[in-house]
Amino acid sequence: MQVTGDNIAVLLGIGTLGMLALALSIIYMHVRNQNRLLKQRELAQEAELKHQRVLLNAVITSQEAERKRIGQDLHDDIGAALSGLRLMIDVFEPANDQQSNFKLFKSNTKETIDTIVAELRHIAHHLSPSLLTLHGLNAALNKQLEFINRTNYLQGSIDNQVPEIISRLETEAATAIYRVLEELLNNTIKHAKASVIEITFACSNPHTLLIQYTDNGIGLPPNFTGNGMGMQNIESRLSIIDATYEVINTHGKGFRIDIIYPLK
Numbered sequence: 001m002q003v004t005g006d007n008i009a010v011l012l013g014i015g016t017l018g019m020l021a022l023a024l025s026i027i028y029m030h031v032r033n034q035n036r037l038l039k040q041r042e043l044a045q046e047a048e049l050k051h052q053r054v055l056l057n058a059v060i061t062s063q064e065a066e067r068k069r070i071g072q073d074l075h076d077d078i079g080a081a082l083s084g085l086r087l088m089i090d091v092f093e094p095a096n097d098q099q100s101n102f103k104l105f106k107s108n109t110k111e112t113i114d115t116i117v118a119e120l121r122h123i124a125h126h127l128s129p130s131l132l133t134l135h136g137l138n139a140a141l142n143k144q145l146e147f148i149n150r151t152n153y154l155q156g157s158i159d160n161q162v163p164e165i166i167s168r169l170e171t172e173a174a175t176a177i178y179r180v181l182e183e184l185l186n187n188t189i190k191h192a193k194a195s196v197i198e199i200t201f202a203c204s205n206p207h208t209l210l211i212q213y214t215d216n217g218i219g220l221p222p223n224f225t226g227n228g229m230g231m232q233n234i235e236s237r238l239s240i241i242d243a244t245y246e247v248i249n250t251h252g253k254g255f256r257i258d259i260i261y262p263l264k
Contacts, residue, residue: 053240079120086113136167137174141181141199148197154189156197165209165263166201173261176237177211183230184213184257192217192255204260211259219252 089109132140138160145156160166169177181199188194194217204210238245241261248256 079117082113082117082120086110086117089113132174132178133171137169137178138163138166138201140178144182144185145197148185148189154195154197156185156199159198159200161200161202162209165203170264173241173243173264176241176243177259177261180234180237180259181211181213183234187230188215188217188255192219194218194254207263209261209263211261212256213259214254214256216254219250219255220247 089106131143138158141158145158148154148156185197188197192215194215196216198212198214200210200212200214202210202212234245238259238261243259243261245257245259248258250256
């Protein structure tokens, strides 16, 4: 059989196509393997994130339980002891003629005990806000703002535009939001030199709760990175309920943070 130029061209074409098909097969297998590895890596990362979230949730739940126990002990044990001491002082009468001095002593002592009891209740409420469980997030925050407003140099207010939604928040979400706002309030008191705090609850759409916190203080420092313990605590608590946040740059004219919580 005579091999012609045309036959050689056909054989070369068939060989080229075969080599191309083989190369494409190798590339396809490589890409498929890479995609499989990438998918496995993504699944592993998702599993790790889920595991970390479970651990974080367990830590926060444990912290809340310990806060509740300590708060109840302070309120029940120490509070009761102080109330008993006040009653003893109130009913005691001296057997000598220093009546006027004793009345002044008794009045000052009772006033001091009343101040300690009030502060103790504030600490107990801070550790375990019973209003949050009994009456919801709005009532607990109003109580917290009452303590702040008594200082007269800092006034806080709540604009609750969606009271029905706030009243229906699950305990886990309400607790997380309360603790985050509590952290923000503490930051304002300690660092902001502010005179006004405003907390707004609104809905940007039917499925999203928007919580806006603002103060009129000195704003964020120029070197703010968001890596401090306070912001990490905020981020951890929000991540538990799948919420996100955004710190708005107000260029030294106060502070603002928007919290976005997907309603369930």
